[in-house]
Amino acid sequence: MIQVTRLNGSKLTINALLIELIxxxxxTLISxxxxxxxVIxxxxxxxxxxxxxxxxAIGLTAASVKSAATEE
Structure with a gap:
């Protein structure tokens, strides 16, 4: 989860794994x-x-790096 700020200044925490497009x-518009x-x-x-x-923090980056190294 990541925190973003709406245009009115209110804070919002969103699931970063559900972001499709920035x-x-x-x-900045998040879809x-x-x-x-x-809009943030x-x-x-x-x-x-x-x-x-x-x-x-949740280990996704390390997993993808390890996976890429394993494929070589």
Whole structure:
């Protein structure tokens, strides 16, 4: 789960695994696999960093690196 800020300043915690698409138009728009969309204050780059940190915390990044090394 990662925390984001809506345009009105309220904090929201979302499941990073359900993010399908991130767009900057110029506000950052997140499209979820559930069909929900939300506009947030954080930039796409900040959001991607938070997603990567979350994936590392739950072991997804390490698993994918190990998997890629195993395939070679």
């Amino acid at each position: 767009e900057e138009t110029p506000d 979820m696999t559930t069909g929900k969309k939300m 204050l954080e930039s796409a780059a900040v959001l991607v960093d938070r997603i990567i940190d979350y994936q590392r």
